[in-house]
Amino acid sequence: MTDETIRQGDDGMTESARRMARLTAVRPRLLSFARLHLRDNALAEDAVQEALMAAIEKDASFAGRSGYETWVFGILKYKILDTLRVQKRQGRWQPLDDESDDDAIDRQFQQNGRWxxxxxxxNWGEPDVTFENEHFWQVFDACMTALPDNIARVFSLRELxxxxxxxxxxxxxxxENNCWVILHRARLRLRACLEKRWLKEETI
Amino acid sequence: MMMCKEATRLMSLKLDRRLTFQERLSLRLHLMMCDACRRCDEQFTLLHGIGQRFEAALDDRTPPERRD
Structure with a gap:
């Protein structure tokens, strides 16, 4: 649905109908956010579905102080954390290991610790320009997918x-020490991946 | 003298906790001399802001006066 169709309907729509239209419009972004965390399409669809249902049910409790989308986004965050907790209880998480060397990172440095x-x-240029670039987000998505599950989970909980x-x-x-080691690895891997797949392609 | 790999560890760490005085000093000295690490620092900082950008993009359709 385009912005145009929503705006045209604004006048004739009730407040809740307008919100339904906004939910539909924001759904793809919610889905890509959930996918980054859960790394599974079906689980991400479920979490977004539940968040949208909750948003519709709790419609009256939206106080309207901040953006409606942000409010729905907050609901989705809870749903994602719930899903992660269930996964953890079911023992579906691999133990986190920060002892072993990380080849992907060692490849970025010489023996003496220099690059x-x-x-x-x-140089990635101005952050504002970078974030405006749709291709940057596609590559970010691909680079997140390429991260090992454990590293991606800690990074997305921290940074997303x-x-x-x-x-x-x-x-x-x-x-906490373990967490810092993993975040360091995540950031180094992501920066290398982004630089290779985004920056180099951009400048061709 | 601190090397680049260790400098990236501190750059990452400073986004998650306050560095000690000693850590801040070593990092600053290294960054003064190392272009590559300065760019890495910028990249880590950009990644650190990614969640906020994601959320800001959600609210693009909200009238500005209603943004928090």
Whole structure:
């Protein structure tokens, strides 16, 4: 649905009908957010479906102070955390291991700790311009998918969900040190992947 | 003298907890001398802001006066 069709209908629509239209419009973004966390299409669809249902049921409790989409997004965050907790209880999480070396990261550095020539970080330009770039988000999505599950989970809880490392430790049951090591790895892997797949393609 | 790999560890860490005085000092000295690490620092910072951007994009359809 385009912005245009929603706007045209605005005058004749009731408030809740208008909100239904906004839910439909925001659904794809909610879905891609859920997918980044849950790494499974069906689970992501379920979480978004439940969040949308809850939003419709609780419609009256939306106080209208902040954006409606942000409010729905908040509901989705709870649903995602719920799903992750269930997965954890079912023992579907691999233990987190920060002891072993990470080849993907070692490849970026020489033995002496300096950058490898072909891994030296380049200039990504202005963040505002970067984030406006639709292709950047596609590549970000692909690079997140390429991360190992454990690393991606900690990164997305920290950087997409906005939890503190202390909260992540409670959620996942790891030590904070462990969390910092994993985040360092996640950031180095993501930056290398983004640079290779996005920046290099952009400049061709 | 701190090397790049260790510098990236501190760059990452500073996004998750407050660095000690010693850590801040070593990182700052390294960044003064290393272009590649300065760019890495920018990249980590950009990734750190990604959640907010994601959320801001959701609300693009909200009238500006209603944004928090």
């Amino acid at each position: 490898q020539d072909d891994a030296r970080p380049g 969900m906005g939890l503190s490392t202390e909260e992540i430790c409670q959620e996942i049951g790891i030590k």
